[in-house]
Amino acid sequence: xxxxxxxxxxxxxxxxxxxxxxxxxxxxxxxxxxxxxxxxxxxxxxxxxxxxxxxxxxxxxxxxxxxxxxxxxxxxxxxxxxxxxxxxxxxxxxxxxxxxxxxxxxxxxxxxxxxxxxxxxxxxxxxxxxxxxxxxxxxxxxxxxxxxxxxxxxxxxxxxxxxxxxxxxxxxxxxxxxxxxxxxxxxxxxxxxxxxxxxxxxxxxxxxxxxxxxxxxxxxxxxx
Amino acid sequence: xxxxxxxxxxxxxxxxxxxxxxxxxxxxxxxxxxxxxxxxxxxxxxxxxxxxxxxxxxxxxxxxxxxxxxxxxxxxxxxxxxxxxxxxxxxxxxxxxxxxxxxxxxxxxxxxxxxxxxxxxxxxxxxxxxxxxxxxxxxxxxxxxxxxxxxxxxxxxxxxxxxxxxxxxxxxxxxxxxxxxxxxxxxxxxxxxxxxxxxxxxxxxxxxxxxxxxxxxxxxxxxx
DNA sequence: CGCCTGTTTGACGACAGTCAAATTAGGTGG
DNA sequence: CCACCTAATTTGACTGTCGTCAAACAGGCG
Numbered sequence: 328x329x330x331x332x333x334x335x336x337x338x339x340x341x342x343x344x345x346x347x348x349x350x351x352x353x354x355x356x357x358x359x360x361x362x363x364x365x366x367x368x369x370x371x372x373x374x375x376x377x378x379x380x381x382x383x384x385x386x387x388x389x390x391x392x393x394x395x396x397x398x399x400x401x402x403x404x405x406x407x408x409x410x411x412x413x414x415x416x417x418x419x420x421x422x423x424x425x426x427x428x429x430x431x432x433x434x435x436x437x438x439x440x441x442x443x444x445x446x447x448x449x450x451x452x453x454x455x456x457x458x459x460x461x462x463x464x465x466x467x468x469x470x471x472x473x474x475x476x477x478x479x480x481x482x483x484x485x486x487x488x489x490x491x492x493x494x495x496x497x498x499x500x501x502x503x504x505x506x507x508x509x510x511x512x513x514x515x516x517x518x519x520x521x522x523x524x525x526x527x528x529x530x531x532x533x534x535x536x537x538x539x540x541x542x543x544x545x546x547x548x549x550x551x
Numbered sequence: 552x553x554x555x556x557x558x559x560x561x562x563x564x565x566x567x568x569x570x571x572x573x574x575x576x577x578x579x580x581x582x583x584x585x586x587x588x589x590x591x592x593x594x595x596x597x598x599x600x601x602x603x604x605x606x607x608x609x610x611x612x613x614x615x616x617x618x619x620x621x622x623x624x625x626x627x628x629x630x631x632x633x634x635x636x637x638x639x640x641x642x643x644x645x646x647x648x649x650x651x652x653x654x655x656x657x658x659x660x661x662x663x664x665x666x667x668x669x670x671x672x673x674x675x676x677x678x679x680x681x682x683x684x685x686x687x688x689x690x691x692x693x694x695x696x697x698x699x700x701x702x703x704x705x706x707x708x709x710x711x712x713x714x715x716x717x718x719x720x721x722x723x724x725x726x727x728x729x730x731x732x733x734x735x736x737x738x739x740x741x742x743x744x745x746x747x748x749x750x751x752x753x754x755x756x757x758x759x760x761x762x763x764x765x766x767x768x769x770x771x772x773x774x775x
Numbered sequence: 776c777g778c779c780t781g782t783t784t785g786a787c788g789a790c791a792g793t794c795a796a797a798t799t800a801g802g803t804g805g
Numbered sequence: 806c807c808a809c810c811t812a813a814t815t816t817g818a819c820t821g822t823c824g825t826c827a828a829a830c831a832g833g834c835g
Contacts (some may be wrong), residue, residue, distance in 0.1 A: 386681070388681065388682075388685050390685070390689065390772055391772070392772070394689045394690075395689070396684055396685040396688040396689045398680075398681040398684045398685065399681070409674045409677055409678070410674065410678070411674050411675035411677075411678040416678055416681065416682075417681060439663070442666065442667070442670060443666070445670075446666060446669070446670055446673075449670075449673055449677070450633045450634065450635050451635035452677075453633055453635075453673070453676075453677065453680070454633070454634070454635040454640055456622075456677070456680050456684070457610070457612065457622040457623075457640065457641060458612075458640075459684065460620055460622045460680070460683065460684060460687060461612050461614070461620040461622065463684060463687035463688045463731060464620040464687045464728075464730070464731030465614065465618040465619070465620045465731060466618075467790075467791090468790075468791065498812095498813070498814090499813070499814065499815095500813085504688075505688075506688070507687060507688030507689060508791075508792090509791075509792055509793080510813090510814080511791090511792075511793085511814095511815085511816085512790090512791055512792075514814060514815055514816080515791090515815085515816080517815095518815075518816085532799085532800075532813080532814070548614055548615070548616070691822080691823095692822075692823065722780095722781065722782090723781070723782065723783095724781080732823075732824090733823075733824055733825080734781090734782080735782095735783085735784085735823090735824075735825085735826095736822090736823060736824075738782060738783055738784080739783085739784080739823095741783095742783075742784085756781085756782070756831090756832090776835105777834105777835095778833100778834090778835085779832100779833090779834090779835105780831100780832090780833085781830105781831085781832080781833100782829105782830080782831070782832095783828105783829080783830070783831090784827105784828085784829080784830090785826105785827085785828085785829100786825105786826090786827085786828105787824105787825085787826085787827105788823105788824085788825075788826100789822105789823095789824075789825090790821105790822095790823090790824085791820105791821095791822090791823095792819105792820080792821075792822085793818105793819085793820070793821090794817105794818090794819085794820095795816105795817085795818090795819105796815105796816085796817085796818105797814105797815080797816075797817095798813105798814080798815070798816090799812105799813080799814065799815085800811100800812085800813070800814085801810100801811085801812080801813090802809100802810085802811085802812095803808100803809085803810080803811100804807105804808090804809085804810100805806105805807090805808080805809095
C-alpha cells in the first residue's frame with residue numbers, strides 16, 4: 328500500500344526563509360519540508376531517525392479500508408522515525424513548513440550524547456502518548472478537543488508566545504484523525520465551545536483565543 | 552489522589568515457584584509481586600525503572616471522576632517506570648504473579664549496555680502503543696477485542712506455547728479499561744465471537760481457543 | 776451454606792457517526 | 806481586482822454503536 332516509491336517525495340520543496348542557531352555545528356543533516364510533505368511513508372526503509380527542529384509533523388497509520396489514525400503530533404525537540412522492524416510502520420507528514428534533522432541509525436549507535444538525548448525525549452513523548460490514550464479511550468468528544476487545545480497552547484507558551492491565542496496547525500480532518508472523531512464532530516464541538524465562550528474564534532479558522540484557561544482545563548477533564 | 556503512602560504495598564507477597572536463567576549475574580534488584588499488586592502508583596517518586604522478567608503488568612491512569620484507562624500492558628522483556636517528571640504519571644499493577652527487575656535511575660545513567668537495551672525495548676513498545684492508538688481511535692468494539700486476542704496469542708507463541716489456546720490474563724473490567732470500552736461491551740463481544748465460532752470458550756472464563764487465526768486477523772482489521 | 780466478586784444478558788438511551796447540502800475560504804487565471 | 810473553481814468548513818437530519826442501568830447467573834472461599 329505504501330511503497331518505497333514514495334521516497335521520491337519532495338525533499339527540497341520551496342521554503343520560506345528560516346534561521347536556526349548553531350545548526351551547522353550539529354551532527355546529522357537538515358531536511359527542509361514545505362506544508363503537507365512526507366518525510367517518510369509506512370513501508371519505507373527505516374534507516375534514519377528525525378528530530379523536529381521547527382514546525383510540526385504528524386505520524387499516522389492507515390487501515391486497509393482507509394480509516395486513518397494520527398498517532399503522534401511532534402513539535403520542535405521531538406523525535407520521530409523510530410521503528411521496531413526494518414521499515415517504518417507509520418507515515419510522517421509535516422503540518423506546516425518544517426525543518427527536520429535526520430540522523431543515520433549508524434550515526435546514533437556511535438554517539439553516546441545522541442542516544443542519551445534521544446532517550447530523554449522519548450520519555451516525554453511516551454508520557455504524552457499515554458495522555459493521548461486516555462483521551463482516545465475515555466474522554467468525550469468535547470473533552471478531547473479541549474485537551475488538544477490546551478496542549479497546543481502549552482506548546483506555544485514554551486515557544487515563547489505568552490498570548491492567549493492558540494493556533495491550530497491542522498485541518499479539521501487532521502484533528503479528527505488525531506482525536507479519533509469525525510471532522511463533523513470536531514466542527515460541531517468547536518462551534519459549541521465558541522457558543523459557550525470557552526473559546527473565541529480568531530480571524531482565521533485555524534486560530535482561537537482562550538479567554539479562561541482554567542475553565543478550559545475543567546472542560547478537558549485534565550488531571551495533569 | 553495517589554499518595555506515596557502506597558509505597559507500603561506488598562513488595563513480597565506469597566509467590567508461586569519460578570526459576571530464571573542467569574538472574575543472579577544481572578544488575579538491578581528483583582521484585583516479586585503477587586497478582587494485582589502495585590509496583591508503584593501515580594505520584595510516587597520516580598526513582599526507578601522496571602523490566603518485566605516474568606508475568607505481566609498494566610500501566611493505567613485514572614481521571615478525577617473515576618474513569619480509568621489502561622495505557623500499556625507489558626509482558627516479559629518490556630520496560631515500565633519511565634517518567635518525564637520526577638514522579639510517575641501512571642500506576643503499575645501486576646495482572647498475574649510477576650517478577651520485575653528494578654534499576655535505580657543513577658544505575659542506568661552509569662551503564663551504557665543498560666541504556667542501549669532499554670532504548671531498543673522502548674522502540675518496540677512505542678510501536679505497540681501506536682497500534683493500540685489505532686485501536687482506540689478507529690476500531691470498532693469487535694475489532695479491538697480481536698486485536699487484543701491476537702496480541703495475546705502472539706505473546707504466548709513467543710513464550711513458547713505453540714497451541715492455539717489464548718489465555719486472557721485480565722478481568723473483563725481490565726480488558727474494557729484497556730480497550731476503551733465498558734465491561735458489558737467486552738462481554739457481549741466475546742459472546743458474539745464465540746457464537747460465530749471465531750473463538751471457542753475454554754474451560755476457564757479467561758481462556759479461549761482460536762480455531763482460525765486468519766479469520767480472527769480479518770475480524771481484527773489488522774494491517775500489521 | 777452464604778457471601779462476595781466477576782461475568783453474562785437484557786432493555787433503553789445518548790453520543791457520536793453517516794449522509795447530504797449549504798456556506799466559506801483560498802488559490803488561479805483572466 | 807474580480808470571477809471562478811476547488812477544497813475546507815459548517816450545519817442539519819437521521820441512524821447506529823456502544824454506554825447506562827438493572828437483574829440474573831456463576832464461581833471461589835470462609
